Every structure is written in C-alpha cells, then in structure tokens.
Amino acid sequence: MLLEATLRASDHRMTRPRRVVWDVLNSTGRHLSAAEIVAAVHELDPGINSSSVYRTLGLFADLDLVRESRLTDEASTWEVAHPDDVIHLVCSLCGATTHHATDAVDALRTQLGAGSDFHAAGIDVRVTGTCSTCITRLHD
Amino acid sequence: MLLEATLRASDHRMTRPRRVVWDVLNSTGRHLSAAEIVAAVHELDPGINSSSVYRTLGLFADLDLVRESRLTDEASTWEVAHPDDVIHLVCSLCGATTHHATDAVDALRTQLGAGSDFHAAGIDVRVTGTCSTCITRLHD
DNA sequence: GGCGTTATTGCGAATCAGTTGCATTTGTGT
C-alpha cells in the first residue's frame, strides 16, 4: 500500500499503468532499463503505452519511490528506492549490478557537513570493477 | 605535450580536431557537455565536424585522458581526467559542479578489497545538494 | 451508485544526443 498512500498524499491518482509499473519494479528487485520495464509491463498488459511508463517512472522518481541510475554508458536504469549507504557495484564484464552496504557514505556525509560549505542532499556511489562470478570465470 | 605523447604511445595520430578538443577541455577546467565542447571547438575552428568531436572524446576516454560523467539527468559531461578521490559536488539549484578531495574513497576501496568478493577498478562519487553560493542566495 | 471534473492515458509525431558508412583528406614513416 506504500504506492497508493504515497500517490494520495501527493494528490495523484492510482491508475492501472502506475500499479503495473510498480509491480514490475518490485517483483524483480533488480536494476531495470526503461526498455525492460516497458517489456515487462506489456507482458502484464499490452495496452499500456510506453509514454505512460516513462511518465510513471518520472513521477515515481519525483516522489522518491524509485531511483534512476546511470550506471553504465548505456541507457539509465531504474530500481525501487533504497538508502544512500547502499552503493552499486557494477561488473564491467557481465554488466551485473549488485548492492553493497557501507558506512563510508555516512563518513563522507559527516565529513562534508563539517568541513565544506556544500549542503549534501544525496550521495551516489558507483564502483566499477569485476564481480566474483567473472573473476572465477577468468581462471579457466 | 601529454596529449601528443599519449597519442603516439597508443599508435594514434596528432590531428587538428584532437588538439582543439584538448585545448578546449584544458582551458576551462570545468565540466562541459558535448554540445558545449562542440560550440567551443567551432569558435576556434568552425571547420571541425561534431562527429569528430564525439569520436575524439571517445578516444580520449579510452586513453584515460578525459572522464565522462553522468552527473545530472541531462546529457553527460566531460572533463580532463583526475583521480577517483576527487569527487563531484553537484548543486541542484544552479547546476554548478565542484570538486572535493576526500579520503572516504580510499577508505571504501580498502573496505571493498578486504570484505567483499568484488574487485574494484574505479569509484565514482556524486554528491547532490546545495552549493554555498546558492545557500547564501536563499537568505535574501 | 451515478455524475462531473480534471488528471492521466494512448497515440503518433517530434526531438535530440550520439553513431555510422563512405568518399576524401591528412599525418607519418620511409
């Protein structure tokens, strides 16, 4: 009910496209590209237009329900919102994105609060490298 | 001469478009969008095609001469390469990007090296918030 | 539960950053 509550609280309507997009995002838990989301949405309801999916993603982002990331060179990806201190590890070999919780983000936030004259709102950390699966695969 | 040396070392030629793009990037020091770079290049030499600018930026990125960042929702920006521990503070009000050196990145790198099974190559930190100028401006 | 209002949708056209194929030009080693 998080979705409906958030929509109502911000004076928006609960519509079919919004419900379906929300279901798609929550059912995978992964990072999805807009194209993947559109495809999954069509699987559930081919009648939903891709413009509506884009509009819905934009709205969800405004409401902090989802998070848009530009993790790679390609198109951006979307996922259900999570705290800043969960950062992204992007494997440059297989493209997989995993989450990693760290206190380094909080440390940085504290540091910024004390030392600099910049007021930090959001911190986004992206680590590129090689995931364990690909490291293993390299030893063949 | 960093440019010519790097190009030669990687078996590439020193051409006019490459020199001009390099000059543009180095003369501002700021983050520039591809469109801004194209405009600045045209200022110096209207004969240089924008495809060449794009190709040049791609090459420079491959050679680690420049760094491409997707700091905002808009198109990506380019800047002369700098170490990972210099992070980006992006003001969401005025859009200005500033640099900030921190040891938090090294701390994170150490942490990842020890605790996780992910081999980190590059770490990219983007902080969104409000810059000092805009904070001051809000007190009017 | 119907009814009117108005947000939201579906549609197709438009936009826009970036890419590509190819003929022509230009560096570079000899």
Next chain:
DNA sequence: ACACAAATGCAACTGATTCGCAATAACGCC
C-alpha cells in the same frame, strides 16, 4: 616527395525519450 593507413567531414540514421492533444478513467460529491 610518396604511399598507405588513419582520421575527417558529411549526411543519413538510430534509438531513447518527450510532447501535444483528443479520448478515457479516477475520484470527490451528492
């Protein structure tokens, strides 16, 4: 200077996202 590959300029193309607008469907109200 010459030859040959690399790089450029051009123009057409791509693919993701956005936009305007008429049609539709939530939601508040009676």
